[in-house]
Amino acid sequence: MPELPEVETVRRDLATHLHQSRFIHIEHLDWPRLLENTTAEGLFTAIAGSTIVRVGRRAKWLLMFLNTGVCLAWHLRMSGSLFVTSDLQPSDPHRRLILSLNDDRYLVFRDVRKFGRLRVLNEDGLKALESAHGPEPLSPEFTADQLATILRPRSTGLKSVLLNQHCIAGLGNIYVDEALWHARLHPRTPACSLEADAIGRLHLAIQTVLRSAIERQGSTLRDYRTGTGQQGNNQHYFNVYGRQNKPCPRCQATVVRDVVAQRGTHLCPRCQVAPVTEKKRASVAGLKKDHPADARGGRRVPERGG
DNA sequence: CATTACCTGCAA
DNA sequence: TTGCAGGTAATG
Numbered sequence: 001m002p003e004l005p006e007v008e009t010v011r012r013d014l015a016t017h018l019h020q021s022r023f024i025h026i027e028h029l030d031w032p033r034l035l036e037n038t039t040a041e042g043l044f045t046a047i048a049g050s051t052i053v054r055v056g057r058r059a060k061w062l063l064m065f066l067n068t069g070v071c072l073a074w075h076l077r078m079s080g081s082l083f084v085t086s087d088l089q090p091s092d093p094h095r096r097l098i099l100s101l102n103d104d105r106y107l108v109f110r111d112v113r114k115f116g117r118l119r120v121l122n123e124d125g126l127k128a129l130e131s132a133h134g135p136e137p138l139s140p141e142f143t144a145d146q147l148a149t150i151l152r153p154r155s156t157g158l159k160s161v162l163l164n165q166h167c168i169a170g171l172g173n174i175y176v177d178e179a180l181w182h183a184r185l186h187p188r189t190p191a192c193s194l195e196a197d198a199i200g201r202l203h204l205a206i207q208t209v210l211r212s213a214i215e216r217q218g219s220t221l222r223d224y225r226t227g228t229g230q231q232g233n234n235q236h237y238f239n240v241y242g243r244q245n246k247p248c249p250r251c252q253a254t255v256v257r258d259v260v261a262q263r264g265t266h267l268c269p270r271c272q273v274a275p276v277t278e279k280k281r282a283s284v285a286g287l288k289k290d291h292p293a294d295a296r297g298g299r300r301v302p303e304r305g306g
Numbered sequence: 307c308a309t310t311a312c313c314t315g316c317a318a
Numbered sequence: 319t320t321g322c323a324g325g326t327a328a329t330g
Contacts, residue, residue, distance in 0.1 A: 002324065033312095060325080077325050079314080094314090113313045115325065156307080165326080172324060221324065222316090262308070264322075 002076040004137070004170030005213035006224050006232065007060050010082055013227025014062070015055040017084045021101045023047035028098040034109070036117040037125075046070050046120045047099060059133040059169035063126075071126055073119040074109070079223040080116030082109050112223055133169040137206050142168075144196075144203040151191040151199065158194075158202075159187035160261035171206070174219055174241045177266045179205040181240045181248075186272040187260040193275070212237070240266040 002010070026044055035043055050070065056063040062082065064072040074082055086105045088098070097109040097118070109116065121129065134150065135142045150168065154161050161167050162176045171179070180187050182205035185198060194202070218224060218232035221242075226232060239249050244257035244266055253270035 006324080075325085077312095078323070080324095111313095112315070113323090115313065160307090163325090174324065219324080224324070263325095 002060055002080065002218070002224060003172035003175050004057075004060060005175070005210055005234065006218035007057050007062050007076065007170075008214050009218045009232065010076075010227040011055050011057040011062055014064075014082070014084065017227060018052045018055060018064070018101075018107070020051055020053070021103070021105070022049065022051045023107075024049075024100040024102055026097070027100045027106060028095060031096045031111075031114050034096050034111070034114070034116060034118055036119045038120045042120060043118070046072070058129060059136075059165055060172070061129060069122070071121040073121050073125075073129060075117045075119075076111070077113070077115035077117070079113040080109065080111040081223055081225040082107070083225055083227050083229045084108070085229060110223075110225075133165050134167045136169050137171065138210055142203075142207075144200050147203045147206075148194075148196070148199045151194055154191040156191060157188040157261060158185055158191050159263070159265060161191045162206075163261060163263070168206075170210070173263050173265075174238070175206075175209050175213065177241045178239060179209045180272060181205075181266075181268060182209060184271045184273075186274045187258075187265050187267060189275045240268060242266065 025048060026040060029040055032040060038046070046068075047066070050066040050068050052064050053067050054065040056065065060075060062074040062076070064074070066072065076082065084105055084107055088106055088108070092110065094110050094112045095108055096111050096114070096116070099107045101107060109118070119125065135146060151161065158180060159176055162171050162179070163173070177187070179202065183198065183201040185194075185202060213219060213234040216232060216234035216237065217226050217230070219234040219238075220231040221235060224232060240255050243255045246255055247253070248255055248268035248271060251268065251270050253268055255266055256269050258265045258267065
């Protein structure tokens with residue numbers, strides 16, 4: 001599920017609905033491994049009687065700042081969802097943790113695949129979490145120049161750089177594919193090879209894709225829910241993600257699915273021109289010396305002004 | 307860099 | 319039955 005837009009949507013909902021709420025106790029806990037750096041007892045000690053004074057986000061971490069100075073840091077990984085409700089459904093085998101609140105409501109953590117985690121952090125833990133991530137792509141500090149600085153020293157493909165939380169915070173498989181499509185860049189393009197114009201397009205694409213996804217409350221493929229238990233809407237607006245064998249909305253060429261950086265990757269082979277590797281270049285030069293056109297017949301124009 | 311592990315459920 | 323899924327950490 002959750003990439004930056006989904007976690008940000010949950011953050012906004014919980015900021016509204018949990019402001020100054022007080023935890024009472026642990027109503028339900030199965031799958032104790034969800035607690036990454038504490039025990040059930042430690043969690044109870046941290047929350048009992050504590051008030052949520054602020055709900056924040058860093059990268060894909062949702063942060064609940066308590067009046068005691070402790071911070072609950074949630075990571076939803078692939079299938080987690082975190083929401084507030086006043087009526088608990090009697091049976092849901094995927095609820096991993098339920099915390100009761102002072103006003104007969106509950107904070108529910110649901111997670112089919114059990115990858116999600118909860119950490120109880122002090123000041124030092126928060127600092128460590130902060131410094132473990134690259135810049136927030138929607139912050140004012142994230143400029144095209146900063147993106148250039150991130151890309152310049154890296155020879156690996158764009159997709160792996162954009163997925164790396166140490167480089168840029170919050171992007172995941174969906175929004176990387178969508179941003180690269182917007183910027184007309186192939187996911188295997190070496191990061192250090194981008195011209196200023198392409199970096200500008202990528203910077204704009206990242207921000208545009210994330211902002212519009214947040215406006216639409218995130219993308220629900222299966223498990224993701226907002227902080228009030230609703231589905232997101234952004235899944236209806238994908239240009240390439242999950243759209244293999246369908247036409248590219250920009251040029252009508254058929255969208256393909258490939259594996260890049262060990263992840264399913266969706267792209268338009270006409271808009272997003274593949275980088276020509278040395279191997280391919282040699283093979284093309286040797287076998288097709290007198291044929292000026294690319295073997296794939298695609299446009300070789302790497303950039304187009306505007 | 308690639309592979310494997312962590313988990314469950316669903317579709318091919 | 320197999321492969322694949324929004325993420326990440328730990329291994330060669």
